[in-house]
Amino acid sequence: MKTIVIKPKKTFSWNDFKEVWQYRELAYFFAWRDIKVRYKQTFVGVAWAIFQPFMAMVVFSVFFGGLAKMPSDGIPYPIFVYSGLLFWQFFSTALTETSNSLVGNAGIITKVYFPRLILPISGIVTKFVDFGIASLILVGLMFYYNFVPNLIIILILPLLLLITFIAAVGGGLFLASVNVKYRDVRYILPYFIQMMLFVTPVIYPASIAGKYSWILAMNPMTGVIKASRAALFGNAPINWELLGISLIAVLILLVIGVVFFKKTERHFADIV
C-alpha cells in the first residue's frame, strides 16, 4: 500500500513533475471544464474567439495601415497585422489566464489537494482552441488576398505555438505566485500587456527598427511572429537562429517561473 509522508518543508524534486503526470486526468478535466463553459453556448463562444482579433485587425488596418501608412513588408496590411495578432492574442490571453489561475481557483485550492501546477497548464488549453478558431479567419484572408502559404508553416507552427506556450506559462507562473501575495497585480497586468503589444512587432514589421532590431529580438514573441510571417508570406527567410534564441529564452523564463511557483506553492492555501 502506498504511504504518504507529510513533512514541514518538501524539497523541490523531480517527483513533483511525476506527480503532475499522475494527476493528468484532473488536468484534463479542468481543461474540459473551461472549454465546456466557454463554448457552452457555441455561437457566443466561437463568435467571441473570432470577434476579438477580428475587430483589432479592422481598427489597426484603418488607423495604422490606412491612415498612418505603416509599412508591412509589402504584404496587405490586414493580413499582415492579423497574423501577428493571432499569436499575440494567444500569448496575452494565456498569460492573463495563467496569472489568475491560483486566485481564480482559490475555492478549490483551499479544499482539495492536487499538484497546483496543473491549474495554470490546463487553463491554457482553451486558448489553444481559441487560437484554432481565430486561425480560420486567417485562412479566409489568405484566400481573399490570394496568398499561397509556404508549406513550411505546417512544420513550423507547432514549434511557434510551443514557444508561445512556454513563454506564457513561464511568465504566468511567476505572476500567479506574485498575484497571490499582492492582489493588485492583476489590475496592473492588463496595462503591462498593452504596453508589451507595442514592443512586439504586431502592428509594424520588425524591420522598422533598423539597426536597433536586436532590442526587439530580446522579446521572444518577436521571433515567433517574424517566423510565422516568413513562413506564411515568404517575405523573408526564416531566421532559425532567432527562433533558437527565443526558445532558450522562454525555457529560462519557464525555469524561473516554475521555481518561483514551487517555492510559494506550499503556502498558497494559507494566504489565499
Add this chain to the structure above:
Amino acid sequence: MKNAIEIKNVGKKYNITHQRGGYVSLRDVITNILKNPFKHAKHKAKKALGRIEKEEFWALKDVNLTIKKGEIIGIIGSNGAGKSTLLKILSRITPPTTGEIKLNGRVASLLEVGTGFHPELSGRENIFLNGAILGMTKKEIVERFDDIVEFSGIEKFLDTPVKRYSSGMYVRLAFAVAAHMEPDILVVDEVLAVGDAEFQKKSLGKLDATSKTEGRTILFVSHNMAAIQRLCKKTILLEKGKVVMFDETEKVINRYIAEIGSRGTETKWKKEEAPGDDVAILHSARIIDENYNKIPFTTADKKIGIDFTYEILKNEYTPIPNIHIFTSTGERAFMNHEEYNKKLGVKGKHRATMWIPENLLNEGTYTAQVVVSTMKPLKIHFSQQEAVVFNVIDNIMNSRKNDFNQKIPGVVRPRLEWENILL
C-alpha cells in the same frame, strides 16, 4: 493491525499579520517604500536579522496520534481549537510547521461538499468534474455513475445546469459524488451540517456502512454530537491546538459538554483579541434575566435575555445583529435577527438584546453564537460561536411535567393552546 495514520509532534504556526485578510497590495508596499525609504530598509534589515518579534500563533502544537486501520474517529473542540487546521494538514492543503505524518493508503478529503462545482455545467458534467477533483479516476466515475445518480435522487435534472438547482438538490448531488469515493483514509469536515435531515441520515449510514465493510479509516469533525456519537467509537478532543483527550466517544463528549457548561454566562473580549473586522467588533456577551441582571442559569418559565455589546467602527454599512441558539449536541435550535433599521449602522457602541420568551426552550444546555453581518452585500463582520453558554432548568415549583419524571423530548417546549371538547 497496521496503523492508518501516524501523527508525530505535529505543530502549525501562523504569523499574525496586522492587516486582516493576510495579503497586501503592491501599491501599499511601493507607497511605503517611496514615502519612507530609510524606515523601510531598516525594517527589512531587522526582519532579515530576526530582530523583529513576530506575533506567532500556534494553531496546533505537539499533536501525537496513532489511528488504526478501519477506525472512525470523531474530532471535537470549540472554535479555534485547531480542528480545521488538523484536517487541512492531513489533506495536504497546508504543510505543518513541525513534525511528521504518515498516511498509509489513498487519502481523500471532504472539507466541503461540491468543491469545484461549476454553476454553468449540468449535473452530469459536474459529477465528472467533482469526482475528478475529489481524486477519482475517470474509469471509477464511469463505473459508479449510476449509483451516484441513484443516491442523489436527481435523475430528472441530470442535464440541467446546477445553477438552476435548489440548494437541497445541489447538496444531495454533491454529497452523492463524495459518498462514492473509495479512499483508504477519508477526512471529513463539518459537511453534514448541510442538507435536510433525511438526507443527512442516509449519508451517515453510507459512511458507516463503507467503513465497516471495506475497512476504511475515517476522521470526522463535527459540532453535531449526535452524529459523532452515532458514527464514532473513539473521539479526539482538541483544545487550543492540543489533544487533551482521545478516548471512547461517550467519555470525551461528556467532558466537552461539562466544559462548555462550566464556562461563564458572561464573556468579555480584550480589544486585541476581539472578533471582528474593520466595520464591527465584539466587546462582550452575557445572559440576563428580565431585570437585566446577569444570571448563571434560568428556569423554563422565565424570560431569558441574551445581549451583546459591539462597536461599529465605520458608518458605511448597516450591520444587523443576529443570534443563533444551539443545543449542547450542536444542533441549531433557531436563529433570529434584529429588523433592518438605519440606526444600526451608526458609529459607536451598541448593545443588542434578544429576548427568548418564557416556556420556549426545553431543559438543557444551550450555546449562543453572536453574529453581526451586513445583508447586502453579504458580509459577516464577526461570528462568535459559543459566545455564551446557559442552562435552562425546570422550575420544580412551577413544573408542567406533572408526574412525568423524565425530560420532555424536543429542543423546544412551547406552551401551546389546546382545545378539548367533550363530544
